Amino acid sequence: MLLKTLYEGGFIHGDCMTVTGKTMKENLKNVKFKQNQKVMRSYKNPITKTGGVVGLKGNLAPEGGIVKIAGLKKLQFTGRARCFDNEETAYKAVKNRKYKDGDIIIIRYEGPKGGPGMREMLQTTAAIYGQGKGETVALITDGRFSGATRGFCIGHVGPEASVGGPIALLRNGDIIDIDAKKGTINVRLTKKQLASRRKKWKPKKINFGNGTLWKYAQTVGPAYLGAPTHPGGKNEVKVYADI
Numbered sequence: 001m002l003l004k005t006l007y008e009g010g011f012i013h014g015d016c017m018t019v020t021g022k023t024m025k026e027n028l029k030n031v032k033f034k035q036n037q038k039v040m041r042s043y044k045n046p047i048t049k050t051g052g053v054v055g056l057k058g059n060l061a062p063e064g065g066i067v068k069i070a071g072l073k074k075l076q077f078t079g080r081a082r083c084f085d086n087e088e089t090a091y092k093a094v095k096n097r098k099y100k101d102g103d104i105i106i107i108r109y110e111g112p113k114g115g116p117g118m119r120e121m122l123q124t125t126a127a128i129y130g131q132g133k134g135e136t137v138a139l140i141t142d143g144r145f146s147g148a149t150r151g152f153c154i155g156h157v158g159p160e161a162s163v164g165g166p167i168a169l170l171r172n173g174d175i176i177d178i179d180a181k182k183g184t185i186n187v188r189l190t191k192k193q194l195a196s197r198r199k200k201w202k203p204k205k206i207n208f209g210n211g212t213l214w215k216y217a218q219t220v221g222p223a224y225l226g227a228p229t230h231p232g233g234k235n236e237v238k239v240y241a242d243i
């Protein structure tokens with residue numbers, strides 16, 4: 001029934017082939033969504049429109065970012081950037097309370113390539129919330145969060161810093177506007193200013209040069225595509241499932 005209502009809402013490709021040898025549309029042809037039950041809702045009648053998370057886009061995240069709004073008292077935040085190039089230095093600063101209300105803590109070079117592997121930023125976000133600053137401080141990262149993350153935290157920001165995304169160009173003191181109602185995330189810099197900084201930007205030296213992590217970082221794609229390590233089904237030369 002879940003697949004049926006997703007298909008009816010246009011969220012599933014009906015022509016997608018499945019392991020039954022039939023397409024998704026064919027599999028769901030005789031399935032009916034039962035109205036007289038309280039376990040599952042139709043796509044027309046969701047509990048919330050967002051489901052607890054909101055996608056953000058803007059000049060700081062052209063490929064988007066994700067903010068968890070469940071439990072937030074306010075959905076807008078404006079503050080000054082406080083930049084860190086990995087989670088360890090950010091956590092140390094938070095632990096020693098070397099930040100102030102209104103700061104937006106930036107943790108970058110933690111994306112799929114930069115992490116590598118898009119590490120979880122739970123340690124720093126938990127420290128902020130544990131200090132009672134979940135509503136007065138925000139956090140932006142090209143890394144990811146766990147489901148336990150609390151406070152005004154934006155993750156999955158892309159393009160990530162390791163490929164020269166706008167998050168890599170931020171400097172301490174830059175003013176950032178986040179609006180989870182409008183779905184926007186912008187730094188108050190002009191296109192000209194961002195372009196000027198990009199010319200001066202140099203890729204961060206990575207601390208690994210071989211092995212599986214190196215291979216992964218060379219092939220992994222952006223977060224908004226699912227951080228894939230392959231070009232996708234459309235580019236496959238041979239489908240090994242066809243036997």
